[in-house]
Amino acid sequence: MSTVLDGGYYAIKGFNFQYDYTIIRILEQTNELNEIEIEQTEDYSDENIIVQVKYKERANFSNSQVKKPLCQLLEIFKTDKRKPVLYAYFKNKEEQEVSLSLQDLNDIIGDCKIKNKQYSFEEELKTEFINQFRIIFTGKYQEQFEVLIEKIIKEFNCEEEEALIYYAQIYKYIEKKVVKNAPEDKHQRVCSKKEVKELITNSREVIFHSSYTQFLGKEKYYKFIYKRFFRETNINFHERIFLFELPENFEDTNLLIQLTQKIMERYYKKVTFGGSTIIKSPAPYIFFQNAKDTVLKNMKTELLYEGIIFRDGFCFEGADFFLKNLLEESTPQNNIELKFINRYEYIKEIISQLQRTKKIYNLYLDKRIEQEGLDINHIKIEDFSDINEFLF
Structure with missing residues (x-):
């Protein structure tokens, strides 16, 4: 595999990982009217937190790997005091949530320069930041995906095969929120749990058919339909x-x-x-x-x-x-x-x-x-x- 193709594979997987995290958080909302921000201030944000998502499948954790996202989160924290979070996967890190000391933060951001961009942070700001900031080291891509499918199964009271179809539709819906709203309209990149539930409920069988036949094939679609509607052991x-x-x-x-x-x-x-x-x-x-x-x-x-x-x-x-x-x-x-x-x-x-x-x-x-x-x-x-x- 060429370097270009290799990079494309991991970039796409990173986007998938980010959107899967976003869908999980939407489904976890207790208030179904809460609007989740998608790629606005950061990859994910809501009324309480701002999250930057990183999926580094081939990389070990190091200060250089997280310097840029921490500088970006610090810059945002100057004017936005919602809790900053780095949600990341590194192959040498077990799942855990950690905080940083001021020394840890300074060791990571160093001179605060990323390529040609120079950041400047006061010590008072950095102290306030570390009191709020957390790094959440997460599991692998597949593990997060399985968690998401389980949440869809529970939310829509469906079987795994059906949940995979609803996942595909929700993913496309979230993706379109970003693609169809240019940076000047990014304030429209929002989605609530109520929206997602209506998306599935209002057109459940049409979504199921079009997605299932596209992703899993016609024969499996009809097998599911037979099982769901017509396989009665006792008439x-x-x-x-x-x-x-x-x-x-x-x-x-x-x-x-x-x-x-x-x-x-x-x-x-x-x-x-x-x-x-x-x-x-x-x-x-x-x-x-x-x-x-x-x-x-x-x-x-x-x-x-x-x-x-x-x-x-x-x-x-x-x-x-x-x-x-x-x-x-x-x-x-x-x-x-x-x-x-x-x-x-x-x-x-x-x-x-x-x-x-x-x-x-x-x-x-x-x-x-x-x-x-x-x-x-x-x-x-x-x-x-x-x-x-x-x-x-």
Whole structure:
């Protein structure tokens, strides 16, 4: 590896280390409205402290290694009395927090000259500084990263794989705060814990999909989705509603037939107990957004030929929509195995009539279905055929 490439690797790792530290501190805030300053006065600052972050993976600690950051922190301390901190990793230092004596400080800063810049510090200032200043020798890059992931898992009540995705999104969000605000606008480089939580909460499934597929691949994304939503070891008596978005001009009737049969086989359950047959899990509801009438007709015709009994709210040719037909209870006698919602405008009316526990899934390509008052699990899909391939 060339010296230039080698230097670039460690510089990037240093930035990552700094931003990871910043995210940790944001998540640790007890007041979610506290605004954290990112690369303003220093690498990190809040209402109490000013922190310069250094990651020296290949270097041993020496006075020369910390002369510049201490001079910079001292210069800031002339006008800003928040607690100054040097948060640093050196390969020969164990994790610990240390203070300096006046002699230690003078030994480090020496003539106070860094290249062509000459600093000047009064003894009174230096004495005041060392009473506040701390060096925090921290662990390795990976160790800090693992601490951060654990904090994300705890904060968002998620698994490790999901936390990695939220980490990537938060990191990009913090980075943009710096990149998009030039030095003259650096006062806008602020972020609160409330901001981060809203970032994840308000667009959780979209963030998850775009980040997961980008960083970990589509197959792992769908494995997680299956595990999170559809891997039920015991199918309970719930009303299940599946809202699918079809691509424009979709014509693949066979794919819809395969999908509906898989959903029926998985979620419509009858059991025999003590000589009696009962419905353990009723017929699921299915809606295909953007479906052409001809495609729906061909699909339903084929299902009838297969002997599958379903309801769609239409009792005879030319009839108006009749809600009671669609809501008819599945029983061992009528053996209703599937229910189809034909129109978008029927969705809320139908679901509002269901009294049992409802599980609603919207598997969408571009535009998700929003219905006020309904708790819908929105799941982003790259390609409609992925549903058959990975989820059912």
